[in-house]
Amino acid sequence: MKKYILTFLLICSFSTTFSQVEDAWVYFKDKPSETSYYSTPLNMLSQRALDRRTRFSIPLDYNDIPIESVYITAVKNSAGIIVLAKSKWLNALHIQGTQVNIDALLNLDLAGNFFVDSIEYANTSLNSSKPENKLNKVSKLKNKQLEITTNFNYGNAENQIVMLGGDTLHQNNFTGTGMQIAVMDAGFPNVDNFLAFKRIRDNGQILGGYDFVNRSTNFYAGDSHGTSVLSTIAGYLENGVDGATTNFVGTAPDASYYLFRTENAPVEVKLEESLWVEAAEKADSLGVDVINTSLGYSVFFDNPAHNYEYSDMDGQTAFITRGAEIAFSRGMIIVNSAGNEGNDPVWPYINAPADGPSILTVGAVNSLGDIASFSSFGPTFDGRIKPDVCAQGQGTYIINSSGNVAAANGTSFSSPVLAGVVTCLWQAFPNKTNTEITQLVRESAHLYATSTAAIPTIDYQFGYGIPNFVTIFDALEIENLEVKNDEVLFYPNPVTNVIRFNFPKTISEMKISVYNVLGKNRCQTKILKSSPIANLSFLTKGLYFIQIEFNNEIKTFKILKN
Secondary structure (H helix, E strand, O other): OHHHHHHHHHHHHHHHHHHOEEEEEEEEOOOOOHHHHHOOHHHOOOHHHHHHHHHOOOOOOHHHOOOOHHHHHHHHOOOOOEEEEEEOOOOEEEEEEEHHHHHHHHHOOEOOEOOEEEEEEOOHHHOOOOOOOOOOOHHHHOOOOOOOOOOOOOEOOHHHHHOOOHHHHHHOOOOOOOOEEEEEEOEOOOOOOOHHHHHHHHOOOEEEEEEOOOOEOOOOOEOOHHHHHHHHHHOEEOOOOOOOOOOEEOOOOOOEEEEEEOOOOOOOOOHHHHHHHHHHHHHHHHOOOEEEEOOOEOOOOOOHHHOOOHHHOOOOOOHHHHHHHHHHHOOOEEEEEOOOOOOOOOOOEOOEOOOOOOOEEEEEEOOOOOEOOOOOEOOOOOOOOOOOEEEEOOOEEEEOOOOOEEEEOOHHHHHHHHHHHHHHHHHHOOOOOHHHHHHHHHHHOOOOOOOOOOOOOOOOOOOOOOOOHHHHHHHHHHHHHHHOOOOOEEEOOOEOOEEEEEOOOOOOEEEEEEEEOOOOEEEEEEEEOOEOEEEOOOOOOEEEEEEEEEOOEEEEEEEEEO
């Protein structure tokens, strides 16, 4: 009798396994219409996106070609299959169905063309070939713990901006103008109402958006997490203006924005990864410069069978990570939060897509620059340093769900704080590639000189540390000055202590005089080409005029002393 009961139970279990609904990606073998699209690129990408490709010498390729429409139709018409999302970059559809119906897709045939290449189940135990079983490292890491035109009153947001040197970029009039940022998040309710977003609404800086979760053009819905994230980049309040009772400024207040909802906050499902990739493809087609994502996926899926392992954090396994890497290859900068699992004894690690090699992964520090205990740890499974850098994510000032300025914690906020400053830097030096900009950010961080895999004491929670955008800005200004070697120029402006001069080829010395706004001479000295600097540390803060005399010419400029 027990034998029959056991047999019956096994049959029931087998039947249940094959009848329950599964998530999967179906990958196609080819794109038969590929050639025709190269002659009509505007059918794939906007003119702005094509201009970016031209500027950075990024050719159109296979990834830009849309999925073959007849393939999509054939899958949609297959018994028991629901198509939820698509990705031209990965030439795949995200589908749902029973295992029997999904496996049947391998036999789809169009005029002798079996066009389905492979199927990847979200439940990895159902995949015919499993990834190499890599050593789990959890136990080893648990205990590692110009003329000034723009001056903002940042209010409570000052520290998080000044920590990175974002104020210097703003003071040099690099505030994001002409740049486009896509924010991928869980929703943006009240961005169309809150006073903190009135400035970007009135100036037409919200270019559009989409709710990929509900397939709706109403992106001012969903969870307020996205609203708070956006506020750290785009928020603006000026005390006494339009009823504001305080000051608040985001890190890229003059950039333009696309708002994409890809996260369904009440649940944690694999579909969200596919929606993110779909949104990133849309951002690319629109010509977006920077994507910020304060989301991540690892071991918190509603279906535990969909969870990743640490060995999957290798930069090439997670669907969202693969999509994010292609996004970077299109010329965009991808900024992503590291995660808030630093105190989790089981999973203290970064989440996908933060494991991507090209992704600028951001951890969190407090207002003093000390690491926040909740900030997720690296390295990636394959040993790469993550997070890349850190910004203020503990005690970060945001606009909360009530529309008020408030302090909040999370790498969800350190990521957009940094993304905004990165955007302003790229505005200042638009001919630098995304690879060059992100590497400069890493190299400017305060631990970069000692942060190598060869050093066993590296802090895998801090990454390369806190970046210094002032040093990047000054270094790139010097680079620009070397190109313009026939002009008399000086930097930095604003100046803190030392000011440097660029000498034209034809002169070897200059006389400089510094006057305050009342016309009083505060400094007069000779500058030699062999030592082209002047120490202005004795000046008090304020506006001055610097007069440069050479070859019987006199030129006068404004400078600001910090």
